[in-house]
Amino acid sequence: MAGATELSARLIESLADAGALTPDWRPAFKAVPRHRFVPDTVWIEDGDRLVPVRRADDEAAWLELCYANEARITQVDDGVPAEPGQVGHEITSSASRPGVVASMLAALDAEPGLNVLEIGTGTGWNAALLAERLGAGRVTSVEVDPVLADRARHVLRNAGHQVTVTTGDGVLGHPERGPFDRVIATVAADRVPPAWAAQTRPGGRVLVPWATDFHNGALVSFTVNRDATMRGRIVGNVAFMRLRDQRGKRPRLARDVREVSNARRSFTEPHPYDVVGEYDVSLAVGLKVPRCKLVVQHQDDGAYTVWLVDPWSGSWASLEVEPGAEKFPVRQSGDRDLWQEVEDAYHWWDDLDRPTADRWGLTVTPQDQHVWLDAEANRIDR
Numbered sequence: 001m002a003g004a005t006e007l008s009a010r011l012i013e014s015l016a017d018a019g020a021l022t023p024d025w026r027p028a029f030k031a032v033p034r035h036r037f038v039p040d041t042v043w044i045e046d047g048d049r050l051v052p053v054r055r056a057d058d059e060a061a062w063l064e065l066c067y068a069n070e071a072r073i074t075q076v077d078d079g080v081p082a083e084p085g086q087v088g089h090e091i092t093s094s095a096s097r098p099g100v101v102a103s104m105l106a107a108l109d110a111e112p113g114l115n116v117l118e119i120g121t122g123t124g125w126n127a128a129l130l131a132e133r134l135g136a137g138r139v140t141s142v143e144v145d146p147v148l149a150d151r152a153r154h155v156l157r158n159a160g161h162q163v164t165v166t167t168g169d170g171v172l173g174h175p176e177r178g179p180f181d182r183v184i185a186t187v188a189a190d191r192v193p194p195a196w197a198a199q200t201r202p203g204g205r206v207l208v209p210w211a212t213d214f215h216n217g218a219l220v221s222f223t224v225n226r227d228a229t230m231r232g233r234i235v236g237n238v239a240f241m242r243l244r245d246q247r248g249k250r251p252r253l254a255r256d257v258r259e260v261s262n263a264r265r266s267f268t269e270p271h272p273y274d275v276v277g278e279y280d281v282s283l284a285v286g287l288k289v290p291r292c293k294l295v296v297q298h299q300d301d302g303a304y305t306v307w308l309v310d311p312w313s314g315s316w317a318s319l320e321v322e323p324g325a326e327k328f329p330v331r332q333s334g335d336r337d338l339w340q341e342v343e344d345a346y347h348w349w350d351d352l353d354r355p356t357a358d359r360w361g362l363t364v365t366p367q368d369q370h371v372w373l374d375a376e377a378n379r380i381d382r
C-alpha cells in the first residue's frame with residue numbers, strides 16, 4: 001500500500017510529464033501535500049447523487065482519492081446534505097483537479113514577492129501553494145462559506161502558511177489588501193466582477209474561469225489597463241463551479257420535461273454532435289443562447305438523446321440520435337424553440353468560419369462586459 005509521500009511523488013511526476021506542472025512550481029507542489037488540505041469526508045458521484053467516502057472507514061481509499069488527478073468534492077448542498085450525512089445533490093465546494101491547479105498557477109505568471117488575491121479558498125490547498133512560492137503575507141484569499149473559510153484558516157496556519165483568509169463575497173474582491181499584482185479566481189463567473197480589475201495594478205493579470213449556462217469551460221487571462229478596465233483572451237479549457245450568486249439552476253429532466261404529448265415535432269439534418277458536442281462550437285453556442293442547459297443521455301446501443309432545458313421558463317427540446325442516421329427527430333416544448341436557437345447559433349459560428357476558442361476575447365469595464373472576436377472592435381451581440 002503506497003503512503004502519502006509516494007502517492008504525492010507519483011502525482012507530481014505525472015503532472016510534470018503531462019506539461020501541466022512547470023519547473024518553477026514543482027518545489028511548491030513537493031512542499032505542500034494535498035492530503036493535508038482535503039477534509040476527512042469527501043463525496044463521490046453515484047448517478048445523480050453524491051455519497052460520502054470517510055477517511056475513518058478506509059484510510060487507504062481516501063488517500064488514493066486525495067492523490068488522483070481529479071477534482072475532489074469536499075462539500076455538498078452548502079454543508080447541509082439534502083439527506084443528512086448520507087446523500088447530497090449539489091456540489092458546493094471541491095479541491096480542484098491538480099492538473100488544473102498546476103496549469104492555472106503557470107498561467108498566472110506569479111513570481112515570488114507579488115501580492116496575490118485568490119477568490120474561492122475552498123480547502124486552502126491552492127492558497128498554500130501560492131504562499132509557498134510567493135512568500136509569507138503575499139496571499140489573500142476570500143471564501144464565501146464561513147465554515148470552509150474557518151477550516152482553511154486553521155489548516156493553513158497549522159501547516160505554517162501565512163495567508164490572509166477572509167470570509168465574504170469574492171465578487172467584491174478585497175480592497176483593503178490591494179492593489180494586487182495578480183488575481184486568481186478558482187470559481188467560475190459568467191459576469192466577471194469589475195472589482196477584480198479595479199483592485200489590480202495596471203499591467204497586472206486576472207485569471208478567471210468563464211462560463212455560460214450552456215458551456216462551462218474557458219479560462220480567460222486578462223491584462224488590467226490604467227482605467228480599471230481589463231481585456232483578456234481564452235487561454236485554456238477548465239470547468240469550475242459558479243460564484244454563489246451566479247449559480248443559476250441545475251436542469252432536472254424529471255422536473256423540467258413536461259407536456260411531452262403536446263411537444264412540437266420536426267426533423268433536423270445537421271448531426272447534433274456537430275452542433276453541441278465539440279468544445280469550440282459549444283463555446284460559441286453559449287455566447288448566443290442564454291439560459292439553456294445541455295444534458296446527454298446515452299443508451300447501451302450507441303444511441304443517445306440530447307436534451308436542451310431552460311429550467312427558468314420550462315422550455316425544453318430533445319433530439320434522438322441513432323448511429324448512422326441522417327435525420328434526427330426533434331421535439332420542442334414551451335415558449336422557446338430551444339433547438340432552433342441552438343441550431344441558429346451553430347450556423348452563425350459556421351458563417352464566421354468556425355472560430356476556435358483562442359480567437360474570442362472579453363473586455364470588462366466598471367459598467368459592463370463584452371465579447372469580441374480577434375480584435376476588440378469586432379464585438380459580438382449577445
Ligand SMILES: C[S@@+](CC[C@H](N)C(=O)[O-])C[C@H]1O[C@@H](n2cnc3c(N)ncnc32)[C@H](O)[C@@H]1O
Nearest residue numbers: 093120121122123125126144170186187243244
Ligand atoms: C472549486 S472551489 C475552490 C478550490 C480551492 N481554491 C482549493 O484550493 O481547494 C470553489 C470555492 O469557491 C467558493 N465560492 C463560491 N462563490 C464564492 C464567492 N462569491 N466568493 C468567495 N468564494 C466563493 C465556494 O464556496 C468554493 O469553496
